[in-house]
Amino acid sequence: MHKETQAIHAAMEVVNNNPDIVPPVHRSTVYQLDKEGRSEGDWHYTRLENPNRVQWEHVLKVMEDGEAAAAFSSGVAAAAGVFQSLEPGDHIIIPEDVYAGNRKLVNNIMNPWGLESDFIDMTDLTNIKNHLKENTSLIWIESPSNPLMNIMDIEAICDLAHENGAVVCVDNTWPTPVNQMPLKLGADLVIHSTTKYFGGHSDILGGAVISKEQDDFFEQIRMVQRTGGAVPSPDDCWMLARSTRTMPYRMKGHNNNAERLAFYLQDHPKVQDVFYPGLPSHDGHKIAKKQMSGFGGMISFLIKGPQQDAIEIVGRSKLIGRATSLGGVESTWEHRRSSEGEGSITPKNLIRISVGLEHPDDLLEDLEQALG
Numbered sequence: 001m002h003k004e005t006q007a008i009h010a011a012m013e014v015v016n017n018n019p020d021i022v023p024p025v026h027r028s029t030v031y032q033l034d035k036e037g038r039s040e041g042d043w044h045y046t047r048l049e050n051p052n053r054v055q056w057e058h059v060l061k062v063m064e065d066g067e068a069a070a071a072f073s074s075g076v077a078a079a080a081g082v083f084q085s086l087e088p089g090d091h092i093i094i095p096e097d098v099y100a101g102n103r104k105l106v107n108n109i110m111n112p113w114g115l116e117s118d119f120i121d122m123t124d125l126t127n128i129k130n131h132l133k134e135n136t137s138l139i140w141i142e143s144p145s146n147p148l149m150n151i152m153d154i155e156a157i158c159d160l161a162h163e164n165g166a167v168v169c170v171d172n173t174w175p176t177p178v179n180q181m182p183l184k185l186g187a188d189l190v191i192h193s194t195t196k197y198f199g200g201h202s203d204i205l206g207g208a209v210i211s212k213e214q215d216d217f218f219e220q221i222r223m224v225q226r227t228g229g230a231v232p233s234p235d236d237c238w239m240l241a242r243s244t245r246t247m248p249y250r251m252k253g254h255n256n257n258a259e260r261l262a263f264y265l266q267d268h269p270k271v272q273d274v275f276y277p278g279l280p281s282h283d284g285h286k287i288a289k290k291q292m293s294g295f296g297g298m299i300s301f302l303i304k305g306p307q308q309d310a311i312e313i314v315g316r317s318k319l320i321g322r323a324t325s326l327g328g329v330e331s332t333w334e335h336r337r338s339s340e341g342e343g344s345i346t347p348k349n350l351i352r353i354s355v356g357l358e359h360p361d362d363l364l365e366d367l368e369q370a371l372g
């Protein structure tokens, strides 16, 4: 079935013991044991199993075309679940411009734990080859990257990784399975910050890992999820399964609006450069066209002028909100370097927009007046 249909019906395919059209929320933290004091599998305590989480994980695996999924309480908790399932002493290759929270996770928690890491330019396959080591067990991909929207060739990197006995995990938060299906391109794992487009309304924190196979590595991730305990609440699982029902249509809107804005910005005299994989002028456009079915709702662009000009332009918006993060129905933008803070390598004149679902003419009008 197609994404639009799966998104609407998947949640009701599992643990659905009543005639409801939408599932109830199961807040009970404990479940009745049988007369011998036993439970079926892990159905005795909510950290181990919960009907809403089972439904939500089923939605995730159907949407990404995987065999298994584990839901976490945030995107970085999902990433930690993957890293903690490796062995101390393992080596990972990860993009130099990876999501800043995942960089902090690796540097501040996983390196002291014993994980070796190389943050490198992954748009260049030879560069990846040169960084492969005997103990490289995982290659992390984030494509498009943040905020420069670099495109990595998922299929080619998976081939290289598998020849060398490493698994590939793709952070698919920005494209979502509506625009990109990493498991079909050869990846072993997908992670999400479901805080973004799955939630879609800037009101839920969540994360997920989806695995192509229900193998030993996934079982280890499942163990970390249940034993580490960073699980989402039943209410959050319910909300996320609810929001997913409209995600395929929301993504079409994000794709269309962002494309309109990207072409507009490209021709604007105050704009030096636009980073959007849907633009034919983008360095990664050819690969993006091969591996994406839509180019997403995120745009970065450089202002002709110093940092102060970029900050003032963002300050002048009337409709576009000033906020970090992304994926909501409302458009937001930010001077990215200010958000990233100390150590940021983002260009000083870069503005990043999360293009929402307002009418594009209204967004263009606000852009026009803010750019001046």
Ligand SMILES: *Cc1c(COP(=O)(O)O)cnc(C)c1O
Residues within 6 Å of the ligand: 074, 075, 076, 077, 099, 101, 102, 142, 146, 171, 173, 174, 192, 193, 194, 195, 196, 205, 206, 207
């Ligand atoms: C936001 C984000 C994350 C982290 O997710 P949280 O839900 O904030 O923990 C990871 N990867 C990408 C690409 C993100 O945008």
